[in-house]
Amino acid sequence: xxxxxxxxxxxxxxxxxxxxxxxxxxxxxxxxxxxxAKVIEWRRHLHQNPELSNREVKTGAYIAEHLKxxxxxxxxxxxxTGVVALLETGKPGPVIALRADMDALPVPERNSLEFAxxxxxxFNGQETGVMHACGHDTHVAMLMGVAEILTRNKxxxxxxxxxxxxxxxxxxxxxxxxxxYLMVKxxxxxxxxVDVIFGLHISSVTPLGQLTFRPGGILAAADNYSIKVLGKQxxxxxxxxxxxxxxxxxxxxxxxxxxxxxxxxxxxxxAVITVGRIQAGIRExxxxxxxxxxxxxxxxxxxMQQKIHDKIILTATKIAESAGAKAEVTIRRGTPxxxxxxxxxxxxxxxxxxxxxxxxxxxxxxxxxxxxxAFYQKKTPxxxxxxxxxxxxxxxxxxxxxxxxxxxxxxxxxxTGVKAMLNLTTDYMYxxxxx
Numbered sequence: 001x002x003x004x005x006x007x008x009x010x011x012x013x014x015x016x017x018x019x020x021x022x023x024x025x026x027x028x029x030x031x032x033x034x035x036x037a038k039v040i041e042w043r044r045h046l047h048q049n050p051e052l053s054n055r056e057v058k059t060g061a062y063i064a065e066h067l068k069x070x071x072x073x074x075x076x077x078x079x080x081t082g083v084v085a086l087l088e089t090g091k092p093g094p095v096i097a098l099r100a101d102m103d104a105l106p107v108p109e110r111n112s113l114e115f116a117x118x119x120x121x122x123f124n125g126q127e128t129g130v131m132h133a134c135g136h137d138t139h140v141a142m143l144m145g146v147a148e149i150l151t152r153n154k155x156x157x158x159x160x161x162x163x164x165x166x167x168x169x170x171x172x173x174x175x176x177x178x179x180x181y182l183m184v185k186x187x188x189x190x191x192x193x194v195d196v197i198f199g200l201h202i203s204s205v206t207p208l209g210q211l212t213f214r215p216g217g218i219l220a221a222a223d224n225y226s227i228k229v230l231g232k233q234x235x236x237x238x239x240x241x242x243x244x245x246x247x248x249x250x251x252x253x254x255x256x257x258x259x260x261x262x263x264x265x266x267x268x269x270x271a272v273i274t275v276g277r278i279q280a281g282i283r284e285x286x287x288x289x290x291x292x293x294x295x296x297x298x299x300x301x302x303x304m305q306q307k308i309h310d311k312i313i314l315t316a317t318k319i320a321e322s323a324g325a326k327a328e329v330t331i332r333r334g335t336p337x338x339x340x341x342x343x344x345x346x347x348x349x350x351x352x353x354x355x356x357x358x359x360x361x362x363x364x365x366x367x368x369x370x371x372x373x374a375f376y377q378k379k380t381p382x383x384x385x386x387x388x389x390x391x392x393x394x395x396x397x398x399x400x401x402x403x404x405x406x407x408x409x410x411x412x413x414x415x416t417g418v419k420a421m422l423n424l425t426t427d428y429m430y431x432x433x434x435x
Contacts, residue, residue: 024156024426025354028149032418035145039414042066043141044115050104050130050137052121053168054178056081059102059140063165066144070151072163079182083165086192087151093159093429097189097197097380098146098421099180099373100139101169107133110405124174133407135202135389140165142200142417149422159429160192169372180375189379196344197382198424199373200417205399206388208410211356211420212364213385215345217269219338220298221305222370223331227252227316229291230326236285243324245291246280252327253278253293255315263311269300271308272368298368300337336374341381347431348383351423356416360388387420389413 051059060081067074072085082102108129109117119130132138147163164183172178177185189197206212229249234242256273264271273295280291297312299305313329320327353361364386373384389409390399400406 021156021426021430024153025423028153028422028426029419031149031152032145032415032422035149035418036415038148039141039145039418040411042144043137043411043414046137046140047113047132048115048117050117050119050132051102052106052123052130052173053103053170054080054172054176056102056167060165060167063102063140063144067147067163070148072147072151078188079167079186080176080178081167082183082188083163084188085147085163087147087154087157087161087163089154089157089159089161091158093157094195095160095162095192096425096428097162097164097194097376098143098425099164099166099197099199099376100143101136101166102140103136103168103170104130105133105170105403107131107403107405107407109133111408113408131405131407133404134170134402135204135407135409136169138202138389138409138414138417139200142414142421145414145418146421146425149418150425157426157429161425162188162192162194164188164197180372184375184379189376194380196428197373197376197380198348198421199376199382199384200421201371201384201386202389202409202413202417203386203402204390204407204409205396205401206386207390207396208388208392208413209356209416210360210362210388211352211385211416212362212388213340213345213349213352213383214364214366215340215342217300217337217339217366218364218384219371219374220270220272220300220366220368221302221333221337221374222335223297223299223305223309223333224294225297225312225329225331226292226294227330228328229293229316229320230328231287231289231291232324233289234287236287239287242287244287245289245325246287248320248323248325248327249278249280249291249293251323252316252319255319256312259308259311259315264304264308269304270298270366270368271300271304272296272298273308273312274298297331298370300366300368302337335370335372336378338371338374338384339377340383341377344381345383348424348427351427352385352420355420355423383424385420387413387417
């Protein structure tokens with residue numbers, strides 16, 4: 001708590017330094033309000049026409065058309081369907097990247113919005129609806145608005161602004177690469193080399209008008225694991241003739257939970273091991289030869305991450321061995337920790353405060369969800385924050401969360417998100433270089 005209070009006080013002390021051009025900021029804030037209707041219109045179009053990861057062809061074309069109309073240098077087909085645009089002011093200054101993700105989810109929409117998605121598709125062999133159930137449509141629309149406003153005020157800016165519209169944040173289809181990882185791999189942070197990157201995420205569970213952030217790890221690393229338990233098949237009436245992989249799997253599941261509850265220093269950072277899948281057997285009176293379980297690992301500290309990986313392997317293999325079975329463990333590293341550079345975050349906190357008001361700009365605890373914005377932050381300092389959009393008439397205890405059919409956000413939040421990105425961009429380009 002003392003660290004949080006100290007951080008807020010230090011940020012508040014830098015309010016004057018961060019606000020380098022009050023007249024420009026006032027004008028940008030007014031233009032953010034004026035463009036609100038267009039942002040809402042863009043968002044509703046995108047919401048009605050969602051596309052899954054690495055399939056955002058029409059979405060990318062829609063974005064590119066707008067950016068080209070602004071006279072920006074536009075590159076399409078980045079990381080398959082991504083769009084990147086450059087605003088070059090012609091004056092020396094930093095290269096600032098602003099990122100929005102574009103993809104939707106295989107979720108059938110189940111709310112009463114007039115612009116609700118009716119799109120259907122096949123995903124992993126199953127018929128499903130497609131929905132912007134995580135708010136990426138709002139991210140795109142807000143960044144389209146930010147691009148228009150900054151372009152309109154080009155003569156008062158310096159340096160270069162790179163607008164990154166990224167596909168596949170939710171994960172590329174099986175067998176494909178995608179998302180921020182592929183964007184970075186293809187050089188999106190180069191030519192020109194990016195000095196800093198800012199990103200936002202709408203939040204349906206955060207009160208409308210709030211901006212929330214955290215220095216350091218704000219979102220967890222997300223790794224996947226799978227365990228194949230090899231036993232001995234037998235008739236269900238004679239379990240003593242088997243090495244039962246189902247019973248062994250049950251013991252492994254319990255053992256995995258003790259890694260978190262008894263072997264992990266949770267006062268340091270949060271961590272989660274979840275079993276999301278378990279498959280075994282084909283008939284009720286046959287003890288099968290093998291069982292399979294898989295799940296996710298969430299960590300906020302790299303040392304804890306490796307320790308938990310090692311413990312999973314040790315726990316599964318030794319429990320299986322004790323029963324005469326064998327466990328084959330595979331751990332796949334996924335998205336790293338979304339890590340807000342502490343010095344950058346301290347410098348930019350006043351910019352967020354000015355967008356939402358000091359009382360509505362809050363430092364939060366880390367979240368065990370994951371975001372592939374982390375791949376950009378491994379290459380350049382970055383700040384990722386949340387824009388509150390929970391409708392005022394919703395109960396915080398029952399409001400639909402992200403990735404659900406009833407997901408909904410209040411469109412009044414968009415102005416705050418646009419203002420925040422404008423403030424971060426213009427403040428950073430004129431403030432003293434962060435050491």
